[in-house]
Amino acid sequence: MKRSFFSRNVLSSLLLGLILAAGAGCKKNHNNNPPTSNTISEEDSLKYYIYHYMLVTFDDGAMAYYHDSLPLYLWYHQVPTSTINPFDDTKYPKGEDLLNAIISYPINPQTGKAIDRYSFLDRQGAVSGLIQGGITGDMGFQPAYAYDNNNQLHLVVLYVYKNSSAGQQGVQRGWEITAINGNTNISDQNLVVNALYNSQSAQFTFKKRDGSSVTLTIQATQYQVNPVLFDTVYTLSNGKKVGYFVFNQFIDIYDSNNNPTETKNELDAVFQKFKDSAVSSIVIDERYNGGGAVSTAEYIDNTLAPASANGKIMYTYVYNDRLTAHASDLQLPININFQNTGSFNLEHVFFIVSRNTVSASELTINNLKPYMDVQLVGDTTYGKPVGFFGWPIEYDSAGTQKHVADLYSVNFQTKNATGYGDYFTGMVPNKLEYDYIGYNWGDPNDPNLQDVFNYLTTGNYRTTSAARLASQPQQYRVIQGSLPLKRFEGMVNYRAAGMFKPYLR
Template identity: 90%
Template sequence: MKKSFFFRNALCYVILGFVLAAGAGCKKNHNNNPSSGSNNISEEDSLKYYIYHYMLVAFDDQAMAYYHDSLPLYLWYRQVPTSTINPFDDVKYPKAEDLLNTIISYPINPQTGGKIDRYSFLDRQGAVSGLIQGGVTGDMGFQPAYAYDNNNQLHLVVLYVYKNSSAGQQGVQRGWEITAINGNTNISDNNLVINALYNSPSAQFTFKKPDGSSVTLTIQSTQYQVNPVLFDTVYTLSNGKKVGYFVFNQFVSIYDSNNQPTETKNELDAVFKMFADSGVTTVIMDERYNGGGAVQTAEYIDNKLAPAAANGKAMYSYVYNDRLTAHATDLQLPITINYQNTGSFNLEHVFFIVSHNTVSASELTINNLKPYMDVQLVGDTTYGKPVGFFGWPIQYDSAGQQIHAADLYSVNFQTKNAAGYGDYFTGMVPNKLEYDYIGYNWGDPNDPNLQDVFNYLTTGSYRTTSTARLASQAQQYRVIQGSLPLKRFEGMVDYRAAGLFKPYLR
C-alpha cells in the first residue's frame, strides 16, 4: 500500500506518519485516524483532510499508485488552485464546510462567467442516504410557501404533505392556508415559520380550509416512511383521450441497500399498472417540488415512459473529470446507460409540470426522453443541475472503532442525453409558462397547469389567456418562488457507481 506522509505547515498539507488507507473497492476503512497521530490532529482537521484529498488528489491511494496517476473525484478539480489551499488552516477554515465552500467557489461556468458549483455539500448526519436509500426522513411532513392572492395580499399556504407524517396522518392537504402558529397570527414573520417547522419537536398550526372552515392541529416532528407518489389518477378528455397523471415528489431509490424493492418501487408499479389498464396515450408527471434523488429511479421511470423504439439505445452518458475518464473502464465506472424493456405504453406525448424547484434527477428524467419522443414542459424554468454525486462516506478507525464523520456530496459527474445535450445549468425553459397556483388540491382539473395540458391535447395549442382569466379568481394563491426554504435533498446521486469502483491490490 502506498503511504502518504504530510507535514502540517503553510507549504505542505500533511499529517506526519499518517497512512491513508482508503479501502479498496470504495470501502472507507482508514486504518489510522489522523486525529490520533503524533501531531494531535483534531477530528475536524481529519475531516478537512479527507475532503481535500478525495476531491483534489485521489479517492484511493492504492489505485493512484497502481496507475501512477492522480484520481480526484471532483469534476472541476482542475479549476481549483490547490497550491493556495491549506486544509489545516484553522483561521481560514475553522469548519470542514468552510474548506468545502472555498474549493467549490473556484469553478466557473463558461456560459455565464459565474460560479458553477452551487451544489456540493457535506452531510454530517447521513440524512440524505437515509432518505434516498432508505426512504426515511424526520420532520413534520408538510411544506408551506408564501403566496399572493389577486390583490397582492400575502398568505402562507401548504404546498404538499406526506401521508405517513404527523401532518399527513391528521389530514392536512395541499392548498390549506396557515393563519396562526402557536397562536401567533403574524404569519409574515419568517423566523416564526422556520423555527416552528424546522427547529421545534412540535408546534400548533391553525389552518383555513378551502371551504372557509378552520382547524387547529398540533403537529409533531417524527420519523416516517416517505411516499413520493403524492397523487395519481386517469382523466378522460372531451375527445376521449385517456391521460395518466401522477405527482412524484422525491426520487427515493427503487431498491434499498440490500437490493430489496422499496415502497417507492411498489407505488410506481401500481401507478404504471393503472395507466396500462386504462389505456392511456398521454402521461403527465408533476415534478413541481421534486428535488431529485437516485438516478436509478429516474432510469426506471424513463424505461416505463420511453417508446419501444428506444429499447437498447442510449438513455444517457456520464462525463467525469479527465483522470477518472482515463481509467473509467478499469475502475468499472458507468459510462453509458441504455434503455431496456421499453414500450410499456404507446404514448403520443409526455408532459412534465415543472418549476424552479424541479431539480437534478427530475431534470435528468426529462432530458433522457427528449431524443426519443414528444416531451412538453408546463410551468416555470427548472433549477438547472445536470451534475450529480457518488455520495462518498468519510470514515476512519479510532482505537478499533469505526467513526463515520460525514458523507461528502461533491460534484463527481455530469450527464448528457443520447443527443449529447446536458448543459442546462441555467434550467430548462417550459413550452408553456404558467404560474403555480396552490389553491387547488392535487389532481383538481381546474389547476391551471393541468388546464394548459388539457387544452393542448384537445385543441393542439396552449392557452394564451389563462393568467388573465385566473387573476379574477380571488381564491387562488400564486406561489412566491424561494419565499421559504424547502427542506429536502436537491441533486442526483449514484450510490451504485461508488460501489462499482474496482478493488485494487488487495
C-alpha cells in the same frame, strides 16, 4: 470498496507524506504542514479527507498503481490547490468552510459565475437514509409564501407526505396557515422556520379551502416517505385518456439488500393503472421534486419510452479527465441504455415543473427528449445536470471506527443521446405558467393542468390568462424561494461508488 481508515496518531504521521505524494502526482505545489499528533482534531481529519478525495485521489493504493492522481471532483483542475491548506483553521474552521472554498473556484463559461452551487456535506447521513431507505424525520409538510389576486401575502401548504404527522392528521395542499403557536404574524420567516425545522412539536392553525379552520399539533417524527402524492386518470372532451401523477422524490426503487422499495411498488401500481385505462398521454407533476437516485429516473424512463428506444443510449456519464482515463478499470458506468421499453405507446409526455424541479427530475426529462414528444409546463427548472457518488468519510477515532460525514461533491455530468446536458441555468418550459397552490392535487381547474388539457384537445397552449386572473382569490401564486425547502436536491449514483475497484487486493 476499499476505504482509508487511520487512527488519529497514524493519520498525523501520514498526512505530510500523503500530501507531498499528492503534490507530485498532481504536479502542483503544496505547502500544507499537517498538525502534530498532539494537536490533530477530528475536524482536521475531516478537512483532510475532503481535500484528498476531491482534489487528489479517492484511494492512495489505486493512485500508486495507476501512477496518476484520481480525484473525485468533476472540476478539480479549476481549483488552485497550492493556495489551499486544509488545516488552516483561520480560513477553514469547519469542513463546510473548506468545501465552500473549494467549490467557489470552478466557473461556468456561459455565465462567468461560480458553477458549483450543488456540493455539500451531510454529517448525519440523512440523505442516504432518505434516498436509499425512504426514511426521513420531520413534520411532513412544506409551506411557502404566496400572493392572492389582490397581492395579499399568505402562507400556504405546498405538499404533505401521508405517513407523516401532518399527513396522518389530514393536512392538505392549499390549506392556509393563519397562526403558529398562537402567533398570527405569519410574515415572520423566523417564526415559520423555527417551528418547521427547529422544533419537535408546534401548533398550526389552518384555514381550509371551504373557509373553516382547524388547529393541529404536529410532531417531527420518523416516517416512510411516499413519493407518489396523488394519481388519477382523466377523460378529456375528445375522449382521450390522460394519466396524471405527482412524484415528489426519487427514492431508490431497491434498498441496500436489493429488495423493492415502497417507491417501486407505488410506481408499479400507478403505471399499471394507466395501462388498464389505456392512456394516450401521461402527465408527471414534478413541481417540488428535488431529485434523488438515478436508478429511479432510469426506471421511469424505461417505462415511458417507446419500443423503438430499446437498446439505445438513454444517457452518458461525463467524469473528469483522470477518472475518464481509467473508467474501464474502475468499472465506472459510461453509457446507460434503454431496456425493456414499450410499456406504453404514448402521444406525449408532459412534465409540470418549477424552479424547484431539480437534478434527477431534469435527468428524467432530458433522457426522453430524443425519443418522444416531451412537453414542459410551468416555470424554468433549477438547472442541475450533475450528480454525486455519495462518498462516506470514515476513520478510526481513538480506536473506534467512526462515520464522520457523507461527502456529496460533484462527480459527474450527464448528457442525453444527442449529447445535450448543459442546462445549468434550467430547462425552459414550452408553456410558462404560474404555480397556483390554492388547488389540491389533481384539481382539473389547476391552470397547469388546464394548459395540458387545452393542448391535448386543440393542439395549442392557452394564450391568455384573463380567465384565471378573474377567478377566485384562493388561487395563491407561489413566491419562488420565499422559504427554504428542506429536502435533498440532486441526483446520486450509490451503485457507481460501490463499483470502484482500487488496485488493493
